Every structure is written in C-alpha cells, then in structure tokens.
Amino acid sequence: MSTDIPEGKETALKLADSDFATDRREHDVKSAVLDYWNRLKAGELGALPALIGLASLFVLFTFLKPDTFLSTGNIANLSTQALPITILAMGLVFVLLVGEIDLSAGVASGLCAALMAKLLVEGGQPWYVAVISAIAAGIIIGTAIGWLVAILRIPSFVVSLAFFLGLQGITLWLIGEGGTVPVRDEVIVALATRNMPIWLGWTLAVACAVGYTATQLLRWQRQHARHLHSKPIELVLIQCGVVAAVLLGATYVLSLDRAASPLIELAGIPWGVPLVGTLLIVCTFILGRTSFGRHIYAVGGNAEAARRAGINVVRIRISVFMIGSGLAAISGILAASRLNSVAVSAGAGNTLLYAVGAAVIGGTSLFGGRGKARDAVFGGLVIATIENGLGLLGTKAYLSFLITGVVLLLAASMDALARRRRSNVGR
Amino acid sequence: MAETGDPVLRITGLNKSFGAVHVLHNVDFTVRLGEVMALVGDNGAGKSTLIKCIAGIHPTDSGQIEFEGRPVTIDGPRAASELGIEVVYQDLALADNLDIVQNMFLGRERRKGLVLDEPSMEEAARETLARLSVRTVKSVRQQVASLSGGQRQTVAIAKAALWESKVVILDEPTAALGVAQTRQVLDLVRRLADTGHAVVLISHNMNDVFEVADRITALYLGRVAADVARTEVTHGQVVELITAGRSGDLGLAPQTAAESI
Ligand SMILES: Nc1ncnc2c1ncn2[C@@H]1O[C@H](COP(=O)(O)OP(=O)(O)OP(=O)(O)O)[C@@H](O)[C@H]1O
Ligand SMILES: [Mg+2]
Numbered sequence: 105m106s107t108d109i110p111e112g113k114e115t116a117l118k119l120a121d122s123d124f125a126t127d128r129r130e131h132d133v134k135s136a137v138l139d140y141w142n143r144l145k146a147g148e149l150g151a152l153p154a155l156i157g158l159a160s161l162f163v164l165f166t167f168l169k170p171d172t173f174l175s176t177g178n179i180a181n182l183s184t185q186a187l188p189i190t191i192l193a194m195g196l197v198f199v200l201l202v203g204e205i206d207l208s209a210g211v212a213s214g215l216c217a218a219l220m221a222k223l224l225v226e227g228g229q230p231w232y233v234a235v236i237s238a239i240a241a242g243i244i245i246g247t248a249i250g251w252l253v254a255i256l257r258i259p260s261f262v263v264s265l266a267f268f269l270g271l272q273g274i275t276l277w278l279i280g281e282g283g284t285v286p287v288r289d290e291v292i293v294a295l296a297t298r299n300m301p302i303w304l305g306w307t308l309a310v311a312c313a314v315g316y317t318a319t320q321l322l323r324w325q326r327q328h329a330r331h332l333h334s335k336p337i338e339l340v341l342i343q344c345g346v347v348a349a350v351l352l353g354a355t356y357v358l359s360l361d362r363a364a365s366p367l368i369e370l371a372g373i374p375w376g377v378p379l380v381g382t383l384l385i386v387c388t389f390i391l392g393r394t395s396f397g398r399h400i401y402a403v404g405g406n407a408e409a410a411r412r413a414g415i416n417v418v419r420i421r422i423s424v425f426m427i428g429s430g431l432a433a434i435s436g437i438l439a440a441s442r443l444n445s446v447a448v449s450a451g452a453g454n455t456l457l458y459a460v461g462a463a464v465i466g467g468t469s470l471f472g473g474r475g476k477a478r479d480a481v482f483g484g485l486v487i488a489t490i491e492n493g494l495g496l497l498g499t500k501a502y503l504s505f506l507i508t509g510v511v512l513l514l515a516a517s518m519d520a521l522a523r524r525r526r527s528n529v530g531r
Numbered sequence: 532m533a534e535t536g537d538p539v540l541r542i543t544g545l546n547k548s549f550g551a552v553h554v555l556h557n558v559d560f561t562v563r564l565g566e567v568m569a570l571v572g573d574n575g576a577g578k579s580t581l582i583k584c585i586a587g588i589h590p591t592d593s594g595q596i597e598f599e600g601r602p603v604t605i606d607g608p609r610a611a612s613e614l615g616i617e618v619v620y621q622d623l624a625l626a627d628n629l630d631i632v633q634n635m636f637l638g639r640e641r642r643k644g645l646v647l648d649e650p651s652m653e654e655a656a657r658e659t660l661a662r663l664s665v666r667t668v669k670s671v672r673q674q675v676a677s678l679s680g681g682q683r684q685t686v687a688i689a690k691a692a693l694w695e696s697k698v699v700i701l702d703e704p705t706a707a708l709g710v711a712q713t714r715q716v717l718d719l720v721r722r723l724a725d726t727g728h729a730v731v732l733i734s735h736n737m738n739d740v741f742e743v744a745d746r747i748t749a750l751y752l753g754r755v756a757a758d759v760a761r762t763e764v765t766h767g768q769v770v771e772l773i774t775a776g777r778s779g780d781l782g783l784a785p786q787t788a789a790e791s792i
Binding site: 146326327330332333393394395398399401402404405406408409410412413414415473474526527 | 612622639640642645646649653
C-alpha cells in the first residue's frame with residue numbers, strides 16, 4: 105500500500121484492507137472445494153438439488169418396481185418422455201432469467217404443433233415447411249407477448265395468462281371441438297419414436313465426449329497460461345471424466361436390444377436426444393459466451409444497471425419471449441411426434457407447470473438472473489422420472505397431480521430460501 | 532498531452548429549469564485533471580441536477596460546455612461516456628448476479644467475433660484494480676452479491692476508471708458506508724485523481740471533503756457561491772457558504788443571496 109499514510113489512519117486502513125484478501129487466481133483442489141462449499145452455504149445450489157433428486161428417485165422407483173423401472177425399454181421410454189418437457193423448460197429458462205414468466209408456453213407449443221399437423225395433413229406440405237411454419241408461429245407469439253410486456257410494461261403473468269386462454273381458443277378453432285389431427289409424416293414421427301443406428305449413436309457420443317474434454321482443457325490451458333482465474337486441473341479432468349462416463353453409459357444402455365420379443369431388434373438412441381443435445385449446446389453457448397447472453401443475465405439481475413450500461417433492455421425482454429415461444433414450438437413438435445397426433449388439449453393441463461417445475465428444480469431462479477440451459481435437462485429428467493415412475497406404479501391421477509404439485513412447491517421454496525440466504529450473506 | 536491542472540471540463544453560464552422552477556442559475560464549474568473537485572451544497576441546491584446535465588441525462592436551457600478546450604454538446608449518456616465522462620451513481624447500478632469483471636465491462640464487453648473475450652476482460656479489470664491499488668477482493672471472478680458495501684463502491688468506481696475516462700463523477704459515494712469502508716473509498720478517490728483523472732466528488736460530509744478535495748465548489752440555491760482551493764477556507768466558512776451562500780468576503784453578494792430565497 106501507499107507509504108504516506110497520514111498519522112492515525114493506519115488502523116483504519118488495515119481494517120479496510122482486511123476485507124480484501126489477495127486475489128486468488130488459481131485454485132488448488134482444497135480451496136476450490138472449500139469455495140464450492142461456501143457457495144452452497146450461501147445459497148448457490150446450482151444443479152445439486154436436481155442431481156440428488158434424480159438419484160433418490162431412481163433408487164426409490166428401482167426399489168418399488170425392481171423389474172420394470174430400470175429395464176432398458178423403460179429407460180428409453182423415460183428419455184423420450186423427458187424430451188418435450190426439457191425443450192419447453194429450456195425456453196422458459198430464458199424468460200425466467202430476465203425475471204419474467206410465460207404461462208402460455210405450454211399452449212403455444214400445442215398451437216404450433218396443431219399448425220404443423222394441419223399443414224402436413226390438410227396442406228399436404230413437406231415436413232420442413234410445416235416445421236419452419238410452426239417455429240415461425242412460435243416466434244410470432246413470443247414477439248407479441250414480449251412487445252406487450254417490454255413496451256407496455258404489462259406484468260408478464262397477466263399477458264401470458266391472456267395468451268394461455270387465447271391460444272387455446274385458436275387451437276380449438278384450428279382442430280375443432282374434441283378433435284385430433286394424426287401425424288404420420290415419417291421424419292416427424294421418427295424424432296421421438298425411432299432410433300439412430302447404433303454406430304451413429306456411439307460416434308456422436310464419443311465425439312461429444314472428446315469435444316467437451318477438448319474445449320474444457322483448451323480453456324483451462326488458456327486461463328492458466330495467462331494467469332487468469334481457473335479451476336484446478338484435477339477438477340477439470342474429473343468433470344470431463346464424469347461427462348464422458350454419463351454420455352457413454354447412456355449410449356451403452358440405449359444401444360442394448362430392448363424389444364419385447366426376441367424376433368425383432370429395437371435398440372439405439374432416440375433421434376430426439378441429439379436434438380435436445382444440440383439445443384443444449386447452442387443455448388449454453390448463447391447464454392455463457394455471447395454478449396447477448398450476458399445482457400440477459402444483467403437485465404435479470406438489475407434492469408436499471410443494464411439500462412445505464414447502455415443495454416437495450418426492451419430488445420432483450422422481447423427476444424427472450426421470442427426464444428421461449430420458439431423453443432415451445434419445437435417442444436410441441438416433439439410431443440406430437442411422441443403421440444403421433446395433436447389433440448385439442450395439446451400443451452394444456454399440466455404441461456407448462458411441468459416445464460416451469462423442471463427449470464426451477466434444475467436450478468433456475470424464479471426471481472431472475474440465475475439459471476443455465478442445462479437446468480432444463482436436469483429438471484426435465486427429474487419431472488419425467490416422476491411421471492414415468494408414478495405411471496409404472498399405476499398411481500391414480502389425483503395422486504399424480506398432488507405429488508407433482510408438491511414437488512413444484514418444494515423446488516420453488518428451495519429457490520426462495522436460497523435467495524434469502526444469498527441476500528443475508530451479501531453486504 | 533494533457534497535464535495535471537489543465538481544465539478538462541469547463542461549464543459556463545449554465546441554466547436549467549424544470550418547468551417554472553429555475554434550478555440552476557448561470558452556473559460556472561471547472562474540473563481539472565489530477566484534481567478532486569468537491570461539489571457541496573444543501574439538499575436541493577442542485578448538485579445532482581448539475582451532474583445530470585453533465586452526464587447527458589438532463590438537457591440544459593443555456594450555457595456552454597467545453598471539453599478539453601473544445602465546445603461540445605452532450606445530448607445523452609452515450610455522448611458523455613464517449614467523451615470520457617463516467618458517473619458513479621449513488622445507487623451504484625451493479626448487477627448482483629454477475630461477477631466483478633462482468634460488471635466492469637457491462638454493456639461494453641470485449642469480443643472476438645461472436646464470442647466474449649473473457650481473458651482480455653479479466654486482465655484489463657485486474658490491471659485497473661491494481662492501478663488503483665485496490666487490493667482486490669478474494670477474486671475478480673466473485674459475484675457482486677457477495678461483496679460488502681465498500682467493496683461494491685470500489686467496484687463501481689473501478690468500473691468508471693476502467694474506461695479511458697477523463698472525468699469521474701461520484702454522487703455521494705460514502706453516504707452509506709461505515710468508517711473503514713469510507714476510508715477505503717476516499718483513498719480510492721484520491722488515487723483516481725493521482726492517476727490523472729479529474730474527479731468530482733459530491734458529499735455532505737465536510738471531513739471527507741477536506742480530506743480529499745483540492746478545490747471546493749459550493750452551490751447555494753442553484754447558484755455557485757464560491758469556487759475555492761481547499762487550503763484557502765476553513766470548515767466553518769464552507770458550512771456558511773452552504774447554508775447562507777456567503778461567508779465574509781466569500782460568496783454571493785448580500786442582495787443576490789437574499790434574492791435567491
Ligand atoms: N426531474 C425534476 N423535475 C422537477 N424538479 C426537479 C427535478 N430534479 C430536481 N428537481 C428540483 O431541483 C432542485 C435541485 O435538486 P437536486 O436533486 O439537484 O438537489 P441536490 O443538491 O442533489 O440535493 P441532495 O443533496 O438532496 O441530493 C430541487 O428543488 C428539486 O426539487
Ligand atoms: Mg443529490
């Protein structure tokens with residue numbers, strides 16, 4: 105520190121400086137673990153609750169349904185069950201990040217799927233025209249909601265509640281009372297019901313594992329070389345090892361023959377899984393590595409600070425709703441693929457709550473500013489596991505509703521408590 | 532090259548009204564490189580209004596602003612920051628959920644193509660903190676939520692110093708701080724001036740003002756009562772300038788001071 109400290113001020117200076125330890129750039133394993141522990145205590149739970157929840161659910165359902173739950177057929181089923189929830193939740197992560205909510209995302213997914221089905225069946229359009237139209241419809245819906253929220257500043261829950269009703273009306277008008285539109289297009293149906301060739305699954309899994317490890321190591325190397333803040337290499341390696349193990353393990357399980365009869369063969373990763381994987385990579389990149397993503401976090405953390413920093417807050421608010429509804433459309437397409445049809449009730453009922461639940465369980469905060477794209481995957485798996493396990497147990501519908509409601513409430517309370525902790529620790 | 536003592540920002544004859552309320556009367560205000568200019572005055576004297584005019588938040592009615600000798604018009608916050616005027620607002624404007632580096636570069640991120648250039652931002656943030664002798668927080672990658680009030684203030688000030696800023700304006704930076712943290716911030720303000728910035732410090736605390744300021748401008752009901760070197764005045768005189776607009780031979784002429792009321 106400076107040497108010319110006026111007399112009598114030395115103690116004060118020392119006091120002040122004690123707040124500021126020296127800047128720690130590189131962690132060893134111990135300090136990194138200690139840091140993580142401190143963050144946990146401060147309410148930065150991240151994906152931990154989702155992972156613990158997922159593990160406990162797996163143990164619970166394996167115990168209750170030893171023959172069926174862990175069967176390869178059910179695991180494959182579980183993975184396709186999670187697809188639409190995960191994609192819908194990924195879109196909601198963007199909306200939740202700026203501290204807004206989109207209650208209409210579920211029915212928007214239903215409407216977009218209905219539009220796609222109509223174009224396929226009655227319009228006789230090729231699948232890509234139908235898919236692009238559905239996604240475009242989603243983006244238009246998102247733009248409208250975003251405009252009302254960002255420019256007129258109507259609370260998003262009111263706007264999206266109105267859309268929740270209105271969009272259902274449009275779906276009803278499109279499909280007709282009590283109707284369903286069958287979806288038979290090969291490509292669309294394949295998404296959730298057909299599997300990749302075994303060799304392709306392995307190739308992709310290995311490529312992803314290698315790609316992930318390479319990017320992580322490269323980043324570490326760059327940070328290390330320039331003496332920047334970095335994780336200890338041991339932890340980076342462990343992290344890469346875990347990701348690779350999960351990728352390869354899942355590929356192995358899904359590559360086992362799961363056909364009920366020995367005469368046919370049914371194996372491979374469902375086509376929808378790499379789709380979700382791609383969306384996960386793209387969204388993670390946008391949120392973590394671009395200034396657009398950074399601005400989304402800033403608007404969610406402190407909109408006034410973002411405004412004074414010259415960020416166009418209105419544009420950010422509108423665009424997250426566009427992304428949210430666009431992803432909702434893709435989610436609707438996957439749901440239609442899974443059911444081979446689109447019903448009037450598509451995306452209504454508990455679809456949205458499942459997706460919000462997934463995002464929150466995965467670690468995205470309802471209060472804005474905190475969350476990651478991967479939260480949707482972890483949370484989506486938790487929700488799909490609950491749905492799947494309760495289905496296997498033959499739980500009555502009323503009980504399923506109750507249990508899912510309690511789980512959602514649990515996740516939300518955890519979020520609220522974590523937030524309280526954070527504000528107690530800060531300042 | 533601009534040198535210490537050169538006026539970097541010179542305002543002459545500035546008037547500002549909000550509707551019928553005439554808030555600033557013919558204000559002259561000069562800030563020099565390497566100097567801390569304290570801006571003092573009672574509540575409602577017009578201090579915040581003056582700096583908001585400088586920061587491009589309020590349009591002015593009349594008056595000239597010269598920046599580095601050239602007449603300029605500041606028609607928005609962007610124009611101010613492009614000139615090199617940074618304001619640290621009293622309510623700080625930091626995003627809690629972002630870390631220190633992310634906050635310092637908010638809205639002006641460095642990129643390589645599409646991708647954020649994190650290494651270069653982290654290095655630059657660290658350099659700035661080191662230049663200001665901020666013995667940084669545990670890590671520049673720490674979230675702002677986990678910082679104390681003084682540390683936040685430090686980050687906000689460092690953020691202003693990060694940009695090739697020439698004028699840094701601080702609106703009551705120590706108002707909410709304890710003794711030790713006030714110390715920290717005042718040291719930082721001094722260092723900011725010593726590293727060649729022109730600093731405007733708004734404060735109600737005379738001890739703070741007398742400790743770090745080189746010059747003092749007192750506003751009295753929207754008029755400049757005095758623009759004096761700190762060494763030429765006593766606490767008591769400044770307090771009189773603030774409360775009555777005059778003190779001995781200093782300050783507004785008696786009838787101007789009376790008229791203002
Ligand atoms: N946006 C505005 N519209 C109308 N009047 C305003 C506006 N902003 C400030 N004023 C008036 O201008 C006068 C000066 O206010 P200003 O905020 O500049 O005072 P200040 O010196 O910063 O006071 P304080 O020490 O309390 O912060 C006050 O009488 C205030 O009511
Ligand atoms: Mg003020």
